[in-house]
Amino acid sequence: EVVLMESGGGLEQPGGSLTLSCVASGFSFRDYAMGWVRQAPGKGLEWVATITGLGDAPYYAEFAKRRFTIYRDNSRNKVYLQMKGLRVDDTATYYCAKDRGYNWNFFDNWGQGAQVTVSS
Amino acid sequence: DIQMTQSPSSLSAFVGDRVTITCHASRDIGDRLNWYQHQPGKAPRLLIYDASRLQMGVPSRFSAAGSGTDFTFTITYLQPEDVATYYCHQYHTLPPVFGGGTKVEIK
Numbered sequence: 001e002v003v004l005m006e007s008g009g010g011l012e013q014p015g016g017s018l019t020l021s022c023v024a025s026g027f028s029f030r031d032y033a034m035g036w037v038r039q040a041p042g043k044g045l046e047w048v049a050t051i052t053g054l055g056d057a058p059y060y061a062e063f064a065k066r067r068f069t070i071y072r073d074n075s076r077n078k079v080y081l082q083m084k085g086l087r088v089d090d091t092a093t094y095y096c097a098k099d100r101g102y103n104w105n106f107f108d109n110w111g112q113g114a115q116v117t118v119s120s
Numbered sequence: 121d122i123q124m125t126q127s128p129s130s131l132s133a134f135v136g137d138r139v140t141i142t143c144h145a146s147r148d149i150g151d152r153l154n155w156y157q158h159q160p161g162k163a164p165r166l167l168i169y170d171a172s173r174l175q176m177g178v179p180s181r182f183s184a185a186g187s188g189t190d191f192t193f194t195i196t197y198l199q200p201e202d203v204a205t206y207y208c209h210q211y212h213t214l215p216p217v218f219g220g221g222t223k224v225e226i227k
Contacts (some may be wrong), residue, residue, distance in 0.1 A: 004163075018141070037164075044206055045156070045164065047220040061215050095164065106154050106211040110163040 002109040004025040004096045009114030012086050020081040020114050022096030027062040030054065034072060035107060038092035038116075046114035050104040054112070057102050062095065086118045122146050126208050127217030132227045138196040141222045143208035148188050152212035155184055155193045158221075159204040168193065168207075200226055 008020040011082045020036070037048035049070040058070050069082040079096060094114050097107035123146035133139050135214055143153065151171035158164040166175045168184040171223060183191045203226055208219040 004187070027199045044205075044221045045158070045209075050216075059164050061212055097164075100169070102213075104214070104216070106166075106169060106209060106216065107164075107176070108166045110165070 001096060002108045004098060004100060004109060004111035006094065006096045006111045006114035009094065009116045011053055011117045011119065013120055014086060014088055014118055016086050016118070017082070018086060018116060020072065020096075022079045022081075024056070024077045024079070024096075024098065029076040029077040031102060032101060033104055034070075035097050035104070036070065036079075036081045036101060037095045037097055037107065037110075039095070039113075040092040043092075046092075050099065051079065053069070053102040053106070057103070077108070083116070086116075086117060088118050090116060091118045121147065121215055122210055122213055122217055124208055124210055124217050124219040125146070126222055128222060129220060130223040131160050132196050132225045134227050135200060137197055137198045139202075139224060141192045141193045141206055141208075143186075143191045145189045145191075145210055145212075149210045149212035151187050153186070153191050153211055154209050154211070155211060156218075157202075157204045158207065164207075175180050181218070195224075198224075198226070207218075 003025045010088045036048040049060045052072045067085045072079040096111040098109040098110045125144045155168040156164045181196045205221045
């Protein structure tokens with residue numbers, strides 16, 4: 001059974017930084033791309049970033065470029081989302097998700113989400 | 121970016137009803153579309169991939185069709201546990217984009 005568990009969410013001030021973590025189990029982690037999707041309060045789902053199985057190619061939504069970094073540690077079965085220069089509109093539930101293949105495609109398993117609140 | 125227009129944004133139907141949601145892509149995406157179910161407080165769940173293929177373990181009352189720019193998603197016999205928001209999602213071209221969602225409720 002695929003299990004994805006996010007951690008690291010919380011309250012941060014505008015301009016601050018936060019790093020989300022996601023630990024995965026139940027599949028061969030290095031063989032699959034991993035990503036993050038967020039949902040702001042009252043809004044729909046929004047793709048944030050995806051990273052390939054060996055971490056050699058990250059892809060970002062336009063809003064995430066220059067502020068967010070996705071990376072992974074295949075020895076620990078973990079994927080991370082480092083967020084800098086946080087803005088109020090980054091407030092959202094952030095979901096970790098497993099892709100169906102090595103490169104970006106679509107997500108076939110998701111975590112329960114980590115809440116990020118950006119407020120002064 | 122490809123735009124995904126989903127309709128309706130919400131609907132209310134009786135248990136046992138047939139429910140249909142549509143999704144329109146701003147350009148041809150072939151069959152690179154899937155459908156997710158998202159219930160409050162839960163992880164999103166993949167229901168359909170490659171436009172019409174049922175994900176393993178998903179009940180057969182869920183189905184979908186379409187290719188190119190126009191797609192449909194159908195629940196043939198609505199159940200109380202189907203209350204959720206449903207999203208289409210294109211993965212033909214970066215960035216992957218979700219439709220705006222359809223909130224399904226029971227009358």
